[in-house]
Amino acid sequence: MIAHASQTALASTAAERPKRILRNFIGGKFIDGGTPFDIFDPATGSVHATAYEADRAIVDEAVRAARKAVEGEWGNMTLAKRRALLTRVADRIEERFDEFLEAEIADTGKPHDLAHHLDIPRGAANFRVFADAIANLSTETFEMDTPDGGKALNYAVRKPLGVVGVISPWNLPLLLMTWKVAPALACGNAVIVKPSEETPSTTTLLGEVMAEVGMPDGVFNVIHGFGPDSAGEFLTSHPGVRAITFTGETRTGSAIMKAAAPTVKALSFELGGKNAAIVFADADMDAAVAGLARAAFLNTGQVCLAPERIYVERPVLDRFVAGMKEKAEALLPGLPNDPGVTLGPVISEEHRGKVLGYYQLAVEEGATVITGGGIPDLAGDAAGGYFVQPTIWTGLPHEARVCREEIFGPACAIIPFDTEEEAVRMANDSEYGLASSIWTTNLSRAHRVGKAMEVGISWVNCWFLRDLRTPFGGAKMSGVGREGGEHSINFYSEPTNICIKL
Numbered sequence: 001m002i003a004h005a006s007q008t009a010l011a012s013t014a015a016e017r018p019k020r021i022l023r024n025f026i027g028g029k030f031i032d033g034g035t036p037f038d039i040f041d042p043a044t045g046s047v048h049a050t051a052y053e054a055d056r057a058i059v060d061e062a063v064r065a066a067r068k069a070v071e072g073e074w075g076n077m078t079l080a081k082r083r084a085l086l087t088r089v090a091d092r093i094e095e096r097f098d099e100f101l102e103a104e105i106a107d108t109g110k111p112h113d114l115a116h117h118l119d120i121p122r123g124a125a126n127f128r129v130f131a132d133a134i135a136n137l138s139t140e141t142f143e144m145d146t147p148d149g150g151k152a153l154n155y156a157v158r159k160p161l162g163v164v165g166v167i168s169p170w171n172l173p174l175l176l177m178t179w180k181v182a183p184a185l186a187c188g189n190a191v192i193v194k195p196s197e198e199t200p201s202t203t204t205l206l207g208e209v210m211a212e213v214g215m216p217d218g219v220f221n222v223i224h225g226f227g228p229d230s231a232g233e234f235l236t237s238h239p240g241v242r243a244i245t246f247t248g249e250t251r252t253g254s255a256i257m258k259a260a261a262p263t264v265k266a267l268s269f270e271l272g273g274k275n276a277a278i279v280f281a282d283a284d285m286d287a288a289v290a291g292l293a294r295a296a297f298l299n300t301g302q303v304c305l306a307p308e309r310i311y312v313e314r315p316v317l318d319r320f321v322a323g324m325k326e327k328a329e330a331l332l333p334g335l336p337n338d339p340g341v342t343l344g345p346v347i348s349e350e351h352r353g354k355v356l357g358y359y360q361l362a363v364e365e366g367a368t369v370i371t372g373g374g375i376p377d378l379a380g381d382a383a384g385g386y387f388v389q390p391t392i393w394t395g396l397p398h399e400a401r402v403c404r405e406e407i408f409g410p411a412c413a414i415i416p417f418d419t420e421e422e423a424v425r426m427a428n429d430s431e432y433g434l435a436s437s438i439w440t441t442n443l444s445r446a447h448r449v450g451k452a453m454e455v456g457i458s459w460v461n462c463w464f465l466r467d468l469r470t471p472f473g474g475a476k477m478s479g480v481g482r483e484g485g486e487h488s489i490n491f492y493s494e495p496t497n498i499c500i501k502l
């Protein structure tokens with residue numbers, strides 16, 4: 001196979017904008033091979049890149065390269081040197097900030113300001129946080145009495161798992177991929193990343209960064225492609241891969257679990273949600289409106305933590321609905337780099353069809369459409385983009401499908417309640433359990449309701465406030481396990497207990 005130093009080599013094409021070429025990155029090099037497929041810019045609907053789908057032989061090669069890294073220089077590297085390399089990756093993401101920004105925006109169409117303040121900085125922060133986390137860990141020690149009246153000492157040593165498969169989604173591509181890659185590398189594993197087929201650019205760019213900072217060959221590998229019968233499935237079923245970490249849809253998690261079962265891999269899943277927010281009448285109403293409008297519409301609602309069901313205590317319902325309507329209508333859809341744009345497209349034509357299907361269903365289920373419900377009227381290049389209007393419904397019964405199924409778009413149903421017990425019961429009445437957001441000025445209630453939520457993370461008077469040391473993941477069908485701080489380290493490593501007879 002031919003190796004390339006850079007993935008940013010540009011194809012000569014007839015289009016006015018040169019296309020980015022995204023090759024598979026294996027053993028420290030971009031390699032030829034694979035079947036080309038188009039990557040679309042969702043803000044315009046045009047093709048902006050070509051990626052190469054990895055076949056089974058390419059995935060095998062990636063696993064061999066990763067294994068070699070774990071058994072070689074990387075596996076024997078001092079912790080200090082490993083940490084220095086991770087820090088250097090963070091530095092280099094910051095030095096190449098504009099390139100990461102441009103690549104993320106091209107793949108997702110998200111507003112420049114959002115990618116600038118959230119996605120790219122978190123990409124760098126993930127490496128810094130886990131370079132630190134790995135330095136400050138202890139393991140357990142137990143002294144025991146032995147049957148002969150003597151003593152034995154038990155202590156655990158932490159070891160990497162080996163080769164870890166990372167399957168990442170399209171909504172926060174760099175952020176969510178590095179959230180898994182950084183702790184996996186901090187623990188001394190080698191990774192093979194299969195980014196979403198819709199957003200492969202920043203992962204590929206990270207391959208360049210890994211080579212630039214001197215990461216040993218094979219520590220970080222990228223394979224492109226799809227899920228079933230493609231790179232995703234070849235990776236999740238591969239006997240040489242010891243663990244799979246995945247963020248995405250619950251049904252996909254289930255398929256991955258099946259594929260991983262015959263080789264009994266460790267699994268960490270962050271899956272779908274149908275998150276509830278609860279607004280009590282004693283809440284700071286301006287803060288609740290501002291906080292939940294941001295929560296419902298940030299990233300065009302394509303955040304797994306976004307509240308799609310908002311329960312509001314009846315006396316403040318009208319005021320809350322009016323406030324949310326005003327915020328939704330103040331959002332400006334358009335091209336990512338146009339001044340003042342605050343709402344991007346959804347990721348694909350197919351996903352827009354899904355979101356619009358729910359807009360239609362809401363009406364059939366009896367919703368009053370407070371605002372939105374369709375496609376915004378946009379001119380110029382944005383007319384070809386996959387935009388939808390931010391949408392708010394009232395009048396839907398809590399049991400409606402629109403209130404139970406994950407939409408993953410800029411839409412929420414607002415439902416009144418009369419008692420705390422009723423609000424908690426409705427919020428918990430879901431097969432999902434990822435996140436909740438509770439708004440109240442009553443401290444006792446904040447603690448009580450925060451704890452009563454059947455979720456992985458319960459925010460009070462805030463949303464998506466992230467301390468990267470804390471446990472992060474989902475309850476019920478929203479996930480398996482927790483990542484974050486020590487929880488990530490525990491997943492990406494395994495202890496060997498050593499028992500010494502004294």
Ligand SMILES: NC(=O)C1=CN([C@@H]2O[C@H](COP(=O)(O)OP(=O)(O)OC[C@H]3O[C@@H](n4cnc5c(N)ncnc54)[C@H](O)[C@@H]3O)[C@@H](O)[C@H]2O)C=CC1
Nearest residue numbers: 168169195196226227228232233248249252255271304408
């Ligand atoms: N962060 C989240 O919670 C996300 C949730 N979603 C939800 O999922 C829905 C479908 O979106 P998709 O992009 O299709 O999400 P998905 O969950 O199918 O895809 C996420 C990743 O999994 C891979 N994948 C899919 N099937 C696989 C398989 N059988 N084996 C191995 N890898 C596989 C994909 O190639 C991609 O890299 C969305 O409409 C949204 O509701 C989508 C993306 C992110």
Ligand SMILES: O=C(O)/C=C/C=C(\O)C(=O)O
Nearest residue numbers: 171179247303304305466
């Ligand atoms: O902050 C994080 O680590 C994750 C945020 C968002 C998601 O996990 C998601 O949208 O999938």
